[in-house]
Amino acid sequence: MTSVTESKWVGRSIRRREDPRLLVGAGKYIADYSIPGMAYLHVVRSTHGHARILNIDISKAEDYPGVVAVITGQEVADAMKPMLVSSIIPNLGGELQIPTVYPLAIDKVQWVGDPIVAIIAESKYIAEDAAQLVEIEYEKLPVLTDPEEAMKPDAPKIYDNWKDNMLWKGQLASGDVDKAFKEADYVLSERFYGHRTGAAPMETRGAVASYDEFTGLTIHVNTQRPHILRMAISQIMSMPYDKVRVIAPKDVGGAFGTKAPIYREELLISYIAMKLRRPVKWVENRMESLMTIGQERDQIHYLELAVTKEGKIIGLRDRLIADSGDGRIGVYLGFVMPWLGAAYLSNAYDIPNVQIDVSCVVTNKPSLTPSRAFGEFPGRFAMDYAMHLVARELKLDPRDVFEKNIIKQFPHVTATGITHDSGDYEGAFRTLIEALDYDRVRQEQAEARKNGRLIGVGFAMGAEMSGLGSQIFVPMENQPGYGAATVKIDTHGMIQVFEGDSPQGQGHETTLSQVVADELGVTMDDIYISYGDTFVTPFASGTLGNRGASYTFSAAVLACRKLRPKIQQIAAHLLGVESDGNDFTFANKEIVWKKDPSKKIALRDIADAAILGPTKLPRGMEAGLEATAYFEADIAGMLSIGVHGAVVEVNPDTGDFKILRYVVVDDCGVPINPMIVRGQVHGGVVMGMGNARFEKYAFDEAGQPLSTTLMEYHMPSAADVPDIEVIEYNVPTPYTPLGSKGKGEGIPGPVPATLASAITDALNIPGFKILNLPITPESIWRSINEAKVPT
Amino acid sequence: MYPATITDYMAPTTLDECIQLLEQHGSQAKLIAGGQSFVPLLKLRMTDTSIVIDINRIIELQEFGEKNISQKRILRLGALTKHKTLATHPLVVSKYPILSDAAKFIGDVQVRNRGTIGGSLVHADPAADLPVPILVLDSTLRIVSREGERTVSADDFFLGIMMTVVEQNEILVNIDIPAPLPGTGAAYYKCCAVYGDFAIISVGASVTMTDDSCDSSRIYVGGVYPSPQRAVQTEAFLQGKAITDDILQQAADILADEIPVETDMRATAEYRRILLKEHGFKVLSKAIKRAKEDNI
Secondary structure, three states, rough: OOOOOOOOOOOOOOOOOHHHHHHHHOOOOOHHHOOOOEEEEEEEEEOOOOOOEEEEEEEHHHHHEEEEEEEEEEHHHOOOOOOHHHHHHOOOOOOOOOOOOOOOOEEEEOOOOOOEEEEEOOEEEHHHHHHOOOOOEEOOOOOOHHHHOOOOOOOOOOOOOOOHHHHHHEEEEEEHHHHHHHHOOOOEEEEEEEEEEEOOOOOOEEEEEEEEOOOOOEEEEEEOHHHHHHHHHHOOOOOHHHHEEEEEEEOOOOOOOOOOOOHHHHHHHHHHHHHHHOEEEEEOOOHHHHHOOOOOEEEEEEEEEEEEOOOOOEEHHHEEEEEEOOOEEEOOOOHHHHHHHHHHOOOOOOOOEOOOOOOOOEEEOOOOOOOOOOOOOOHHHHHHHHHHHHHHHHOOOOOHHHHHHEOOOOEEEOOOOOEEEOOHHHHHHHHHHHHHHHHHHHHHHHHHHHHEEEEEEEEEEEEEEEEEEEHHHHHOOOEEEEOOEEEEEOOOEEEEEEOOOOOOOOOOOHHHHHHHHHHOOOOOOHHEEEEEOOOOOOOOOOOOOOOOOHHHHHHHHHHHHHHHHHHHHHHHHHOOOOOOOOEEEEEEOEHHHOOOOOOOOEHHHHHHHHHHHHHHHOOOOOOOOEEEEEEEEOOEEEEEEEEEEEEEEEOOOOOOEEEEEEEEOOOOOOOOOOHHHHHHHHHHHHHHHHHHHHOOOOOOOOOOOOOOOOOOOOOOOOHOOOOEEEEOOOOOOOOOOEEOOOOOOOOOOHHHHHHHHHHHHOOOOOOOOOOOOOOOHHHHHHHHHHHHHOO | OOOOOOOEEEEOOHHHHHHHHHHHHHHHHEEOOOOOHHHHHHHHOOOOEEEEEEOOHHHHOOOOOOOOOOOEEEEEOOOEEEEHHHHHHHHHHHHHHHHHHOOOOOOOOHHHHHEHHHHHHHHHHHHHHHHOHHHHHOEEEEEOOOOOEEEEHHHHHHEOOOOOOOOOOOEEEEEEEEEOOOOOOEEEEEEOOOOOOOOEEEEEEOOOOOOOOEEEEEEEEOOOOOOOOEEHHHHHOOOOOOOHHHHHHHHHHHHHHHOOOOOOOOOOOOHHHHHHHHHHHHHHHHHHHHHHHHHO
């Protein structure tokens, strides 16, 4: 650390700078972008789950007044490489079969919603009118909607040139698992299923693309990863890098992971803008969105735990089968999520012997797309709920089983290679137990039972990644994992910060300003944040995976610290004092000489000298005041912990249950803005409850989606969720300059096991188990009946 | 999700003008009030309507309040009565609480501010909220066309899934609800997956009591196909009986048995019967409690 900075801004619950413009409706989302001469794209999609396309008749659509162009698959394919190019295929070992995919289907469709024809028209209304005139003749093929069916040797193949339907197959293993299972006093073995659910952001996907031969392609698109998309477009369309400019809008209405992949529509609209030399706009409608993105989870776990009679887990075996859907999205391909879910399966527990066999299977559904708690949601449910079942079986208090297994020493590398950097998981867990008043709840439970009321308590944990560094990212995704930021002091002494990430509601304009304000001794009002434009911002991975507060913000801190010596040298020169570049404080927008605080100068005057009046600078000093920094943590990974607990009351006649209390103990290192952290926790828990209880991307046997409106895809509203109590239990990480870590990624993860264990505890029926998500009153009622009937 | 071309929009200010337009434009025209069912149908292109007749300005559809009609006290609800009014108006809440029971959980605040009772009844979604209390309260619906007007009892109004007796050239004008007899209480409850959703199952009941004895009742179940079903056996069972929890439990068992339920995305038939039993009991209890409060 250089000289002292007063921590005036970090750690305060400052109201979000973004909110005033959003609250008055002045936010600028993708749908708000217009370019003169713009046409509108509508995509005609498959109505069949699996079929050959025999014929496409576009003549009537082409003749419809107001239609600019109607484009089919082969034409688009001829103009580019198959989309899954090297820069967007992860390397995770194992066996991968890569599907061939172009923006539009050519001769075969793989799921209901597969894009087939692009209609470009003068208005979005005309485009939809014309879409109804496209006639497509199909030959139906057998539809696979069950991954375990699709894995069978005699199953029909979804991709003709593959040897089977296995998208990716791999193993994560370490230790002597067989020995652990031989030595175990008890082995728990269950099949758990986490259904297809995930995110449904309020703003759907969308893009506005334009092209001319001089400047090339400019695409405004609400992506989380503008720089990665730029690389992908350049490579897929063989366009020079300087002719591809990706710009994410200032405001994006939520993503939760869904806007991280490289999508077919992004390449499609780029091609169309080039071909037509006209700007084109596409905004996905709600139905397309619910048919295409946000579908995650969808894993089966055949989980086995080898346990000692004291409740110590000595071995874990799992056969994970993921329903990857068609697996044709860039970067994630429908298997990266389950893979990471497997890697994080052992969660916050010290389990030395682990073997996880992962099978990611293609089916006639849309590809899995990331949703926060990336790949982990079903595994968290399986693992943590299994620990409660272990406790019940061994007649131990689940509290003791958890305490026995929680990771206690840091850094800790798990059997699957995940590095837990620092923290106090045990302390966080005990804080939850205290907050729940666990022993008293047990007494109340006994009292209530006498009056016929069934009350139960449950809990679960989530050790969540907080960004991944280059050590992981480079081998995995051929991309850096560093955080990057440029800090630039302008002519007026105001500070412009550039980040290559692209927030979607996280509040970077607020939190990044708090961080920089402290570093340079100014106020938040002196700072403005620029992001989204790949021609302006430093290369970066994107806003995802809890990267912001751990990586990107650390880079901004480092950039400020790079600038500080130069600012001090200029100050010393202008003040006529001696300085070693480290003897000034930064406060109140001034640079103050420590030896004599009456010697001070405004940052604005320094900026004036450095930029407008360079003759005032020390002889030989380069003009300007800007720095770019790249931050890598000196450790392979960082995680933070969240411990969830619930008290519920269950009606055994109907299976309905009420959440009486929901408590979260949360660690994010040093919270930059505690209010925003709490907001993330609240939102994450609500998402977890929606996913665990109400939301389901459902399909019939023909692969027809049954949840294409929000009338069927039941997202919770305020009336459906309890009050959420949040307790901060923050342990600063030594691996970032501020001790901060990200918050947002994993919060939904512990929700299903928390609820399931509380419900199971309340019912107190031997043999009662919740093995499938979602947890609905009807599913509980069924499980009660199954437990009552001896098998 | 953008509607097809609407070639014409008109907003008559009188009922006469409206039925004239209905006659003139035939099946191409549809009425719009709050638009909470119709606009989604337009957006999903599930209707081929090209002419929209906005009825919001028609004064005859806006009646609201109690009045005496041929010496009988009734509550008259114009077809444009908003869900919000039913959910919150003191007259409804105090004297016809089954209507506010039902209206306050329709959709969300925005839906309730725009949605109308006429729209909901004519749309006739079997899982909608308002048909059940309208049936329970033995309402009469007035329907007008150029040929004249007719009144239909609620029991004859619903023909099937999204089908009613209202013809293409007709408009539902108002709903008359008889004021409750002394000693009458009514209640409604809906089971649904999330707040404001359509019913998995809904139960509405009105019970008229003398002291502890049930004189008569009307019980209907929604969320079943093709439209709400009347629980005649349950009503017969309760008639003349002194009401105890045990009797109500038996009534709920009969209710769960007699109503034909089906399996769909929201729940299985089996589970619907469980819910009927549970909530049949609760709704009857609540109706009886209200009836007794009324007696006091």
